[in-house]
Amino acid sequence: MLLWSLLVIFDAVTEQADSLTLVAPSSVFEGDSIVLKCQGEQNWKIQKMAYHKDNKELSVFKKFSDFLIQSAVLSDSGNYFCSTKGQLFLWDKTSNIVKIKVQELFQRPVLTASSFQPIEGGPVSLKCETRLSPQRLDVQLQFCFFRENQVLGSGWSSSPELQISAVWSEDTGSYWCKAETVTHRIRKQSLQSQIHVQRIPISNVSLEIRAPGGQVTEGQKLILLCSVAGGTGNVTFSWYREATGTSMGKKTQRSLSAELEIPAVKESDAGKYYCRADNGHVPIQSKVVNIPVRKHSGNYSCEANNGLGAQCSEAVPVSISGPDGYRRDLMTAGVLWGLFGVLGFTGVALLLYALFHKISGESSATNEPRGASRPNPQEFTYSSPTPDMEELQPVYVNVGSVDVDVVYSQVWSMQQPESSGLPSHLLFCEEIITLGGIRREDQQQGWGIIKTCYKTL
Numbered sequence: 001m002l003l004w005s006l007l008v009i010f011d012a013v014t015e016q017a018d019s020l021t022l023v024a025p026s027s028v029f030e031g032d033s034i035v036l037k038c039q040g041e042q043n044w045k046i047q048k049m050a051y052h053k054d055n056k057e058l059s060v061f062k063k064f065s066d067f068l069i070q071s072a073v074l075s076d077s078g079n080y081f082c083s084t085k086g087q088l089f090l091w092d093k094t095s096n097i098v099k100i101k102v103q104e105l106f107q108r109p110v111l112t113a114s115s116f117q118p119i120e121g122g123p124v125s126l127k128c129e130t131r132l133s134p135q136r137l138d139v140q141l142q143f144c145f146f147r148e149n150q151v152l153g154s155g156w157s158s159s160p161e162l163q164i165s166a167v168w169s170e171d172t173g174s175y176w177c178k179a180e181t182v183t184h185r186i187r188k189q190s191l192q193s194q195i196h197v198q199r200i201p202i203s204n205v206s207l208e209i210r211a212p213g214g215q216v217t218e219g220q221k222l223i224l225l226c227s228v229a230g231g232t233g234n235v236t237f238s239w240y241r242e243a244t245g246t247s248m249g250k251k252t253q254r255s256l257s258a259e260l261e262i263p264a265v266k267e268s269d270a271g272k273y274y275c276r277a278d279n280g281h282v283p284i285q286s287k288v289v290n291i292p293v294r295k296h297s298g299n300y301s302c303e304a305n306n307g308l309g310a311q312c313s314e315a316v317p318v319s320i321s322g323p324d325g326y327r328r329d330l331m332t333a334g335v336l337w338g339l340f341g342v343l344g345f346t347g348v349a350l351l352l353y354a355l356f357h358k359i360s361g362e363s364s365a366t367n368e369p370r371g372a373s374r375p376n377p378q379e380f381t382y383s384s385p386t387p388d389m390e391e392l393q394p395v396y397v398n399v400g401s402v403d404v405d406v407v408y409s410q411v412w413s414m415q416q417p418e419s420s421g422l423p424s425h426l427l428f429c430e431e432i433i434t435l436g437g438i439r440r441e442d443q444q445q446g447w448g449i450i451k452t453c454y455k456t457l
Contacts, residue, residue, distance in 0.1 A: 019040055019041060019093075020038065020039070020040040020082070020083075020084060020093040020094065020095045021038075021039045021040070021095055021096060022036060022037070022038055022039075022080060022081050022082045022095040022096055022097075022098050023036070023037040023038075023039060023098075024036050024037075024080060024098040024100055025100075027103070028072050028076075028100060028101070028102050028103065029072070029102065029103045029104075029105045029133065029135075029136060030071075030072060030073060030074065030102060030103070030104060030105040030106075030185075030186045031071050031072065031105055031181060031183070031185035031186045032071070032072050032102075033068065033069065033070060033071065033072070034068070034069035034072050034076065034100065035066055035067070035068055035069075036051055036066060036067040036068075036069075036080060036082070036098075037066050038051065038064060038065075038066075038067075038082030038084075038095060039064075040064065040084065040093065044084065044086065045086065046063070046064075046084045046085060046086055047062075047085045047086065048060055048061065048062055048084070048085050049061050049062075049063070049064055049065070049082060049083065049084045049085070050082065050083050050084075051067040051080065051081075051082050052080065052081050052082065052083065053078045053079065053080050054078045054079055067082075071185045071186070072102045073102065073186075074102050074104065075102075076100070076102050077100060077101045077102045078099075078100060079097050079098070079099050079100075080097070080098050080099075080100055081094060081095045081096065081097045081098065082094075082095045083095065103133060103135075104133060105132065105133055105136055105139060105181070105186055106130050106131060106132045106133065106136075106139070106141065106179065106186075106188070107130050107131045108130070108188050108189075108190065109128045109129060109130040109143075109177055109178070109179040109188055109189070109190040110128075110129045110130070110190055110191070111126065111127070111128060111129075111145075111175060111176055111177045111190040111191070111192075111193050112126070112127045112129055113125065113126050113127075113175070113193070113195060114126075116193065116194065116195050116196070117195075117196050117197075117198055118167050118195070118197055118198065119197075119198050119200065119232065120167065120168055120169055120197050120198060120199045120200060120232035120233050121166050121167075121168070121232045121233070122166065122167065123163065123164060123165050123166060123167075124164045124167050124195070125161060125162070125163055125164070126145055126152075126161065126162040126163075126164065126175065126177070127160055127161045127162075128143045128145065128160045128161075128177035128178075128179055128190065129160065130160075130179050130188070139181055140158070140181065140182045141158075141160075141179050141180065141181060141182070142156045142157060142158050142179070142180060142181075142182060143156070143157060143158075143159065143160045143177060143178065143179050144156045144157070144177065144178045145162045145175070145176075145177045146175065146176050146177065146178070147171070147173050147174065147175050148173045148174060152164070156180075160179075167195075167197050168197060168232075168233055169197050169199045169232075169233050169280065171195070171197050172195065172196050172197045173194070173195065174192040174193070174194055175192065175193050175194075175195050176189060176190045176191065176192045176193065177189070177190050178190070199232050199233050199279065199280060199281070200230060200231055200232040201231060201279065201281040201282070201284075202228045202230065202231030202235060202277050202278070202279050202281070202284050203228065203229050203230040203231060203284065204228060204229035204230065205226065205227070205228050205275065205276065205277045205284045205285060205286040206226075206227055206228075206229075206286050206287070207224060207225070207226055207239075207273060207274055207275045207286040207287070207289045208224075208225040208226075208227065208289075209222070209223075209224065209225075209289060209291060210222075210223040210224075210225055211223070211265075215294055216265055216270075216291055216292065216293050216294065217265075217293070217294045217295075218265060218266060218267050218293055218294065218295050219264050219265070219266075220264070220265060221261065221262065221263055221264070221265070222261070222262040222265040222269070222291075223259050223260070223261050223262075224239055224248075224259070224260040224261075224262070224273060224275065225257060225258075225259050226239060226257065226258055226259075226260070226275035226276075226277060226286065227256055227257035227258075228256050228257070228277050228284070229256075230256075231256065231277070231279050232279065233254065233279045233280065234252055234253065234254050234279060235252070235253065235254070235255065235256070235258075235277050235278070235279045236250060236251070236252040236277070236278045236279070237250065237251050237252075237253075237257075237258040237260075237275060237276070237277055238250040238251075238275065238276050238278075239260045239273065239274075239275045240273065240274055240275065240276070241271055241272070241273055242271065242272040242273065242274060242288055243271050243272070248260060265293055266293070267293050267295060269291070269293055270291060270292055270293040271290070271291060272288045272289065272290050272291070273288070273289050273291055274286050274287065274288045274289065299315040299316065299317050300315065300316050300317075301313050301314065301315045301316065
């Protein structure tokens with residue numbers, strides 16, 4: 001009788017064990033939620049229930065409950081089942097086994113570059129390449145690029161490409177990219193790739209001299225221009241004087257040339273100079289350039305011109321020596337004042353000659369009125385004050401309107417010379433001596449000076 005009772009109980013437990021079922025989704029991708037349901041008779045009195053993966057207990061409950069995996073990853077793949085434990089060991093139950101395989105939503109990205117050894121200063125294009133599962137082509141991805149843990153560009157973007165306009169030697173390092181879903185559930189990183197930026201050595205270093213008028217003169221500005229024909233990256237330029245070998249200055253900049261300025265060059269600055277350029281490779285030196293410094297010594301002369309002809313003074317030799325700048329400036333000023341004096345004297349002489357010639361012309365002038373046929377008649381105001389010899393002021397009157405090119409003029413009237421060969425009705429002429437320009441309309445060439453003749457009534 002006891003054996004029969006045990007057999008009945010065993011059969012009942014076996015039937016109950018078949019009724020415990022594990023329900024799981026049939027298709028799972030990365031990022032999906034997985035809900036496991038352990039189903040059985042709700043009136044079973046259990047002490048606990050548990051979910052298992054590959055014979056490892058995942059979670060334990062005191063009643064029938066679901067098991068949730070919020071965002072599935074590839075490592076969540078495996079064999080799952082659930083179990084319950086009753087008040088008697090004969091009531092322990094185990095569900096069926098469900099195999100879950102989490103599928104890859106997109107492949108691990110691979111970083112590619114237009115060149116992994118780009119030339120310094122040139123562009124580089126980076127691309128984060130991946131592929132979505134054919135069953136999930138509607139999933140949106142975003143990308144981000146990195147160098148040595150530093151984010152490149154503007155950060156996360158929907159574009160899988162990044163354009164770098166120019167790379168430099170300091171940009172050498174490890175690069176990688178990340179791709180993730182817009183929901184931020186699945187993120188994958190590429191392997192790191194090394195990008196080594198190639199620097200072009202500098203070549204053809206030259207030193208050029210720039211000075212006002214093309215000549216290096218004492219007291220003026222001098223510029224030493226050091227330049228290279230080729231090379232990339234930051235270039236360090238330095239200038240040297242051959243006699244001492246010491247550096248006069250140094251500049252580091254990302255360019256092919258640099259300037260060193262000497263605001264006021266001295267006679268002692270004359271000598272041989274050179275420059276060097278270095279961008280991290282072997283420094284390159286320019287050829288030696290000899291720089292002569294001129295002093296203000298020389299032959300000085302002046303020229304005077306009143307529009308009728310130029311006259312040049314005799315050359316005056318001037319020699320300036322000694323380091324005393326004040327003395328040189330004083331002598332230079334004296335020479336300039338002397339030249340201005342010669343110029344003023346010449347100008348005064350010309351003005352006196354013109355004044356004398358005007359007075360002699362007035363003694364024989366006629367006062368007949370000008371005819372109506374005179375082209376472009378002008379009214380003149382005559383004035384001949386005595387020139388001040390100390391202030392060197394010329395005797396002048398203003399002639400014409402502001403739209404002609406005459407600045408100052410002297411005007412007087414005279415009778416027609418008998419030998420002029422002009423008709424007798426041309427009785428009135430004007431002779432003009434200009435200091436700033438000559439009025440040219442209606443002019444005829446006279447004997448030695450310019451005459452303008454008009455018809456009379």
